[in-house]
Every structure is written in structure tokens, then in C-alpha cells.
Amino acid sequence: MVASVRPVLAAVCLGPLMIRRIVLVLIVAVVGIGSIPAAIDLVSVDVAAQGRKARPNFIQRLLGIRPEAPPVVRKIIRKSRKQSSSSTRSSRPAVPAVETVEVQPKDPDARKILVIGDFVAGGLAWGLEQTFAEEPKIVVIDKSNANSGLVRADNYDWNAALLDTLNEVQPDLIVLSFGANDRQQLRNDGERHPVRSDVWVATYTQRITGIVDTLKVYGRPFFWMGAPPMRATAASSDMAYLNSLYKPRVQTGGGYFVDIWNGFSNKDGGYVSSGPDVEGQVRQLRTRDGINFTRAGRLKLAFYVEREIRRQTGFRSGRIDLLATVTQGNQIEIAPDGTKMLVGPIVSLNDPIPGLSVDLAGAAPASLPSEDSPQYRTIVRGEVLPDVPGRADDFIWPPRKESELLPKSPPPEPVAEATAPVPVARPEAVAN
Secondary structure (H helix, E strand, O other): HHHHHHHHHHHHHHHHHHHHHHHHHHHHHHHHHHOOOOOOOOEEEHHHHHHOOOOHHHHHHOOOOOOOOOEEEEOOOOOHHHHHHHHHHHHOOOOOOOOOOOOOOOOOOOOEEEEEEEEHHHHHHHHHHHOOOOOEEEEEEOOOOOOOOOOOOOOOOOOHHHHHHHHHHHHOEEEEOOOOOOOOOOOOEEEOOOOOHHHHHHHHHHHHHHHHHOOOOOOOOEEOOOOOOOOHHHHHHEEEEHHHHHHHHHHHHOOOEOOOOOHEEEOOEEEOOOEOOOOOOOEEOOOOOOOOOOOHHHHHHHHHHHHHHHHOOOOOOOOOOOOHOOOOOEHHHEEEOOEEEEEEOOOOOOEEEEEEOOOOOOOOOOOOOOOOOHHHHHHHHHOOOOOOOOOOOOOOOOOOOHHOOOOOOOOOOOOOOOOOOOOOOOOOHHHO
């Protein structure tokens, strides 16, 4: 009986010990796993803080271990890229925002600057409006179409719309900008022609010439702004190619080509997104898409165009103002043979304006010329004026001699003989 009870007692005595060991192993495992950090950061140990007393934990009290002063762990939080970039930006001096000017009321007889083209022309119109905001004698009229161009005439035909726009607005000066929407295939009779192909170039050049011819007939100064560089290399190459098509045809038609390429590129002619603005401050000139322009970029576009306008027309620069010499009331019409012609305002020659008088205020009634007067013989009878040697209309060749040009003076009248006696000098009169 005793022999059979001993194994049971041994199992009972050993049971709690084994249980304690198992519990101890589990606790160590749990504490060890919990001590592993979820995210390992860069840490530094402060050795000077080892004098600090540490309280024993449950395991140390269980095993009878006296703990040493634990090192002080100081976490150094690693900044993310977004935080570091934002702190870098905040450390830089902030560039002031672009100031906009309130457009002042314009004079009813203000000179009109018409802007046509694509979305780049729309940004240019905003810049010109800001540039001339405080000049009451100049008003900017934006007639651009953001989705238009010279390739998709089926979407918007500028050669057809330009006639109506000019006749409606009657501008004193025209500014154009195309090219940003023209990097696409040409659709002609159901066929598609890629950019720079023979058909594409011939059609595109023809449409450029049509617009230039219309502006040439209209007779107002016009300024064609060149296409800007783009972020994509292929796009910039196409813009430079389009400028080579614009420039010679604009100059042949009597217009002015405004080259803006260097203002938005680096020293190698490549695209840049930021650069000096009109005030010399380094600003963001282009948007994130690498195509559009920011407010600073639009003002810089207007700066180049406005400078060329003042240079070529002399407006507000002390020279002759060509804008003031143009007259309103003209229209462009297309003749039956397809040619464009400028038709001036209709003026009646036999139906005078009501209340119009030819008499000057306070002057005597004008007398009709007599039939023998040169006016009557020249205007009514159509007689030729007598030939006067040496006058501006004396076209006789070879030229007459100088003796023939001088009027012949009448011969001098004979001097009458003296009848009175001539006194004789006497010596005594001289002596007295």
C-alpha cells in the first residue's frame, strides 16, 4: 500500500514545480514578445542616467534577481519625406503672391485690343487686361476659344469666324496665339494625316496664310505670339516647328511675330517650370501639367506682347501713336471671286447730313466763281492749266535752261534829257 502511494505523492509533489516552471516559461515568452518594438526607431542611450534606481519586475522578484539601473532610452523620431519637405519650404523666405489689379472703367472711345486664339491666348488676354488695367484709353477684348486651333476646322473654323469678329468688334489692334491644341492629326475627307506630314503641313500653312491675308486686308497692326516650350520633349519640338511656320508668313503679311521662347526656357532652350517674373522674382511660371501658365506666367506673356506693341506702334512712348491714326467703320467683305476687300463706311455724296451747312459761322456768303476764273475753267470746263515754266508740274524734258525759267523783265524806260542848266562851280564860292 505504501509502495503504491509513493508514486502518487511524488507526482503530486512534482506537479506544482512543473506547473511553476511552465508558468515561468510562458511569462518570459510573453514579456519577451511584448518587449519587441513594433517599429524600430533610431535610439540613443544616456549612460549618465544609470544612477537612477530601478524597481524589480515580477520575473526578477520571482527569481530573486536585483536589477541594475536601466539605461534611459531616448527615442529620436525619424521625419518622413513629406514633413522634411514642408519644414524646408517653411524655412525658405516666402515669395509674395502675385498681386492683381482692379480694372478701371474704360473710356467709351478707348482703343480696342482684340485677342484671339486657343487657351494660351485666353491667359494672354488676362495678362494684357492686368497690364492695361489702369489705362482708360485701352480696352482688351478676349475672343479666344480654349478648345480651338488651326487643325480642327470642323470644331471651330477661325478663317470663317475671324471675318465676323473683326466686323463686330472693330478693333484697333489684334493679338493672336495658336499652336497649343494643334499637335493632333488632320482630318480631311475621312482620312487622317499625322503631324508634319505633307498634307498636314500644306493644309496648316494654308490656314495660317488665310488668317494673315484677312488681317492684312483689315489694315490694323497685328501681333502673332509664338508658341511656348512644353515639358514633354516631343511637344516642345512640335512647338518650335510651328513657330517656324508662323514667323515668315506673319512678317510677309506685314505683321509682327513675338518670340517668347527664351522667356520660358533655360540657356539650352529647354523647358523650365519656374523663373524670373516681370519684377525679377523667381516664381512658378507653369502649372503642373507642363502646358498651362500660372498668373505670373500669364503676366510675363503679356509683358513680351505689350513691349512689342509699344515698340512698333509708339504707343505712350513719345513717338507717333499709330493706334490713333486708324479709323473705325470699315468692314471686310468677300468678293464673288473669293478675294477679300476692305469696304469703308458708306458716305453719300448728294444727300448731306441733316443740319449740315457749308457756310462758315459769321462769314459773308460765298460768291460763285466767274466763267473766266481758273477754278471754273479747270473744274467745270475741264481745261488744262497753262504751263508755267519751273513749276512743280513742269515735266518737260530736257529741263529748260535757267534763263528760260526766269521771268523776262520789260526793257527799262529811256531817261529824259536834262533841260535845266548845270551849275558851274566858282572858285570864290569854294573859298568862302
